[in-house]
Amino acid sequence: MLSIKNLHANIEGKEILKGINLEIKAGEIHAIMGPNGSGKSTFAAVLAGREEYEITEGSVDFEGNDLLDLNPEDRAREGLFLAFQYPIEIPGVSNVNFLKTAINETRAYKNKDAITAKDFLALVKEKSALVELDSKLASRSVNEGFSGGEKKRNEIFQMAMLDPKLAILDETDSGLDIDALRIVANGVNTLKSPDNATIVITHYQRLLDYIIPDFVHVLYNGKIVKTGGKELALELEEKGYDWIKTENVEL
Amino acid sequence: MKKIIAYTEDELEKQLKENQEYKFGFTTDIESEVIPIGLDEDVVRLISSKKNEPQWLLDFRLKAFAYWKTMVEKKWAHVDYPKIDFQSISYYAAPKEKVDVNWEDVDPELKATMDKLGISMDEQKSLSGVAVDFVMDSVSVKTSFKEKLGELGIIFCSFSEAVHDHPELVKQYLGTVVPSTDNFYAALNSAVFSDGSFCYIPKGVRCPMELSTYFRINEANTGQFERTLLVADEDSYVSYLEGCTAPMRDENQLHAAVVELISLDGAEIKYSTVQNWYPGNKEGVGGIYNFVTKRGICHTGSKISWTQVETGSAITWKYPSCILKGDNSIGEFFSVAVTNNHQQADTGTKMIHLGKNTKSTVISKGISAGFSNNSYRGLIQINKNATNARNFTQCDSLLMGDKCGAHTFPYIEVKNSTAKIEHEATTSKIGEDQLFYCNQRGISTEKAINLIVNGYCKDVLNQLPMEFAVEAQKLLEISLEGSVG
Ligand SMILES: Nc1ncnc2c1ncn2[C@@H]1O[C@H](COP(=O)(O)OP(=O)(O)OP(=O)(O)O)[C@@H](O)[C@H]1O
Ligand SMILES: [Mg+2]
Numbered sequence: 001m002l003s004i005k006n007l008h009a010n011i012e013g014k015e016i017l018k019g020i021n022l023e024i025k026a027g028e029i030h031a032i033m034g035p036n037g038s039g040k041s042t043f044a045a046v047l048a049g050r051e052e053y054e055i056t057e058g059s060v061d062f063e064g065n066d067l068l069d070l071n072p073e074d075r076a077r078e079g080l081f082l083a084f085q086y087p088i089e090i091p092g093v094s095n096v097n098f099l100k101t102a103i104n105e106t107r108a109y110k111n112k113d114a115i116t117a118k119d120f121l122a123l124v125k126e127k128s129a130l131v132e133l134d135s136k137l138a139s140r141s142v143n144e145g146f147s148g149g150e151k152k153r154n155e156i157f158q159m160a161m162l163d164p165k166l167a168i169l170d171e172t173d174s175g176l177d178i179d180a181l182r183i184v185a186n187g188v189n190t191l192k193s194p195d196n197a198t199i200v201i202t203h204y205q206r207l208l209d210y211i212i213p214d215f216v217h218v219l220y221n222g223k224i225v226k227t228g229g230k231e232l233a234l235e236l237e238e239k240g241y242d243w244i245k246t247e248n249v250e251l
Numbered sequence: 252m253k254k255i256i257a258y259t260e261d262e263l264e265k266q267l268k269e270n271q272e273y274k275f276g277f278t279t280d281i282e283s284e285v286i287p288i289g290l291d292e293d294v295v296r297l298i299s300s301k302k303n304e305p306q307w308l309l310d311f312r313l314k315a316f317a318y319w320k321t322m323v324e325k326k327w328a329h330v331d332y333p334k335i336d337f338q339s340i341s342y343y344a345a346p347k348e349k350v351d352v353n354w355e356d357v358d359p360e361l362k363a364t365m366d367k368l369g370i371s372m373d374e375q376k377s378l379s380g381v382a383v384d385f386v387m388d389s390v391s392v393k394t395s396f397k398e399k400l401g402e403l404g405i406i407f408c409s410f411s412e413a414v415h416d417h418p419e420l421v422k423q424y425l426g427t428v429v430p431s432t433d434n435f436y437a438a439l440n441s442a443v444f445s446d447g448s449f450c451y452i453p454k455g456v457r458c459p460m461e462l463s464t465y466f467r468i469n470e471a472n473t474g475q476f477e478r479t480l481l482v483a484d485e486d487s488y489v490s491y492l493e494g495c496t497a498p499m500r501d502e503n504q505l506h507a508a509v510v511e512l513i514s515l516d517g518a519e520i521k522y523s524t525v526q527n528w529y530p531g532n533k534e535g536v537g538g539i540y541n542f543v544t545k546r547g548i549c550h551t552g553s554k555i556s557w558t559q560v561e562t563g564s565a566i567t568w569k570y571p572s573c574i575l576k577g578d579n580s581i582g583e584f585f586s587v588a589v590t591n592n593h594q595q596a597d598t599g600t601k602m603i604h605l606g607k608n609t610k611s612t613v614i615s616k617g618i619s620a621g622f623s624n625n626s627y628r629g630l631i632q633i634n635k636n637a638t639n640a641r642n643f644t645q646c647d648s649l650l651m652g653d654k655c656g657a658h659t660f661p662y663i664e665v666k667n668s669t670a671k672i673e674h675e676a677t678t679s680k681i682g683e684d685q686l687f688y689c690n691q692r693g694i695s696t697e698k699a700i701n702l703i704v705n706g707y708c709k710d711v712l713n714q715l716p717m718e719f720a721v722e723a724q725k726l727l728e729i730s731l732e733g734s735v736g
Contacts, residue, residue: 048691052683072690081691088688092706101702102692109693141706158692 001026001197002067002166007058009046016042018222019058024166027194031208031233032201034219035241040201041085043219044168048082049075063165076102077109079165083155083172085201090142095154096124098142099161106162127160131187148175156184160191167191168199173207185210205237218244288341292316295442298342302411307422315431315441322435328597329626329658330566332540335505342443342476399459406451407462410478413449420451424482428511428548428574436507436568437544440476444509447478452487452518461716463492477508483518483553490521492719505540506564512547512555516577519554520547523715524571525723527563530594538565538594545569551577551606558714560723561588561598562730570628572601575609575637582611585711587723589730590623590655599628599660604637604670613644616708619655620731626658633670640670648678649707651700651731701728 002024009017016039024030034040046053047060049072060067065078090098104114115123128138131153143151152172159167169188173181188198188211200211208216208230216232217224220241225248226232236244295316299309324335400407406417413421431441452458483489493510506528514520522545531538541564547555557571573582584600602611611631619625625648633640648657659676681703689699704727705712712720 048687050687072687073693073695076691076693084688084691088682088684090685090688090703090706092709093702098689098692098694098702101698102689102694105695105698106693162692 001063003061005059007043007046007060008056009042010054010056011042011052015056016053016222017046020219020222020224022217022224024197024199026165026197027192028214029192029198029200029211031211031213031216031230032199032219032224033203033216033233033236035245038219039222040219041170044082044085044170044199044201047075047168048072048080073105074109076162076164077106081159081162081164081167083152083159083167083169085170085174087143087146087151087155089144089146091144093142095138095140095142096120099124099158102158102162123161128157130160130190131157132183133157149177149180152176153180153184156187160187163191165196166199167196168201170201171203172200173202173204181207182210205233208233220244220248289338290316290340290342290443294342298443298445302414304414305418308414308425311426311431312442315438316443318432319435319438319442322438324435328568328628329624329660330568330595330597332566332595335540337439340505396460403456403458404453405456405458406449408449410444410447410449410480413480417449417451420482421449421480424480424511424513426511428513428546429509429544434544436542437509440478440507440509440544444476444478447480447508449479450481450489450491452483452489454484455486456484457487458489461490461492461719475506477506479508479510480513481511481520481522482513483515483520485515486517487515488519490716491523492716493522493524494526504538505542507542508544510543510545510571512545514547514549514553514555514580516551517553518550519556521556522547522558522571523719524557524559524561525719525726526559526561526567527726529565530563530592531565533592540564540566541569542566543569545571546574546601547572547582548574548576549580549582549609552579553577554581554583556581556583556585556714557600558585558711559587559598560711560715560726561586561596562726564596565594567594567596567598569596569598570600572603573611574603574605575611575640576605577609578606579608580606581609584611584613584615585714586615587618587708587711587727588616588625588627589618589727590620590625591730592621592623594621594623596624597626597628599626599630601630602632602642604631604633604640604642607636607638608640609637610641611643613642613646614710615644615646616711617646617648617657618651618704618707618727618731619648619657620651622654624656624658626660628660628662630662630664631672632663633665633667633672635666637667638669640667642670642672644672644674646674646676647707648676649704650678650680697732700731704728704731 004020004022007017007020008015020043032040042053046055049070055068062078062080067075070078100120107114124138128135133153137146137150137154143154146154152175155172172184176184185207192198200207200213213230216228216230218226225244292313295312296309299312426441429437431438450462481491512520512522526541528539528541529537549555555573559571561567571584575582582602586598588596588598590596599615600613602613604611613629615627617625617627627646629644629646631642631644644661646659646661648659650657657678661674663672665672681700685703686696686699689702690696705724708727712723715723
């Protein structure tokens, strides 16, 4: 589904991603962990097509398309979804209006008719139930005045509505209370299918108790320096990152 | 700097000659229908006599003219334009003597815009000044509309008609809210106004439909100095719509209208405007100068609510205001002003609190794009006897790109210590973050801007009657097309 080869990216002349290689197949869940500032959010933003970053080397193939060749909206329409670490507020635009526009833009891209009001409402009902999103939040302005946890839950609601092929969750667990964590994880697991894949960026092994990853990668200083199974997360929880850092002093 | 067309003596002389030549070709008695350019007392008398006006109205005009001559054009507004030569304008043309325009010569961009707004071909031609035999499907609509209003005693007609059919009402109220000496352009308008609308709602009557000047658009060419007088008698209600979303073109570059609203005890007037005069082309050439004086007076327990969506004109200078004279009266001002390319707007409101427990709300949303300048200028004045007056002002500016400007000039004068005044102001840029967030959900940048702008203007658009709001939304989209790269 996703094949990343030797990806390098700069911002303001500073190299942040320093040669990332990663293969993701349909049906898989990959976790990415790593110390603060190691480049996890940058990696996610680069995949989503944020223009501030300059790609200096490497290639990304997404379902047979050259991902780096597509603009951000077409990447989304092709099925790439990013749950933001810091979701953005759009005052005066209701969540449902926002999502309806998003769904219809994607449908138009695929030469499909706009979704009917009835189908759309049914979808909102089903998906908001899945993440137990308060129906009041669905009609409020996008993220405006939402609590930190509500914003995160809203990201997963949007993901459920848009049904992506590849979802990247950037620290969706941070700021969630214990119940919300379980609900969000449950939502992600329910949406999981043999046809889609998920990248979970997190600092906490706790989330990985709910969302069981097939692979855990450690991103350090712009590179994936270690890859393992779910037990790697436990090891990191126990030992911290120091041993990884010493293993990689030459970086 | 931008180049401005018209009002050079040469050009006007040429234009005038062309007009006359054209007219000679068809009729013989038309010569007398156009007053030569220039303005003096004789011209004012001539306008009045051509319209068969009573002496009191002529006196009103002459007084205004005498005063206007002593005034100088004030330049405090944050707009910039070459000095207008008032002696090079013709102040009267008979209504039917429109300059004929060839459809082929109409700006293709303007045509495209009208297409997007879904305006019919006949209407498009009429709006661009192309002569058409207007087969109006709305003729019957209009007739039944008038009948229905007549049954309720509502008067809604052109200003000239009102002068002849209801002189006592016009005489009683004309110039009572905007005195002919009020400001330079109001004085000029009072001296030479061409035509406009008159509306009267009798006591206790709730006007059952939106009154729209659109119904009158083909009745008369109201010209560049429009006059509107609207009287809502005690405990009555009316919602009045002015303008339309179609881009309006006019051979007159200067427009100086006066609107007076009178809301008697317990009455409510909702006055909505969509202004979309020709803004000039992308380089800022051409376009209308729109200098408007709009004011309403609220008597006891009454309310006036101004809502405006301003997207047109090269220069807009406009401050719909409320004089809250009666106790417990309410004034509201909701405004969206968009400037793009080289447009300039200086707009806002004045809320004059005189009565006790008077309340005013001001919500102003400015959007600037391109090389434009957008200013909010607002005065909140609480007078000595206005005990417990309240004002809430929210004044937001949205910038698109970094070549445009947004400015706020709030003035607050409080002479009564019980007043409560809240003022909130924000300036924001359409954020890269917001656009990227939308893009990441599959929404194109253009669509994202529409979403964000409509969200930003929602509090104002919500005040507009439904169909008007939908049109205004479309208009905003078109006005801002291509404004973020
Ligand atoms: N616009 C920018 N200008 C300069 N440096 C930047 C910019 N954006 C990110 N960086 C730097 O890039 C590095 C990686 O940041 P990134 O946000 O990707 O880290 P992260 O792994 O997501 O960290 P966290 O775990 O704290 O979320 C950081 O050192 C950050 O300061
Ligand atoms: Mg991060």
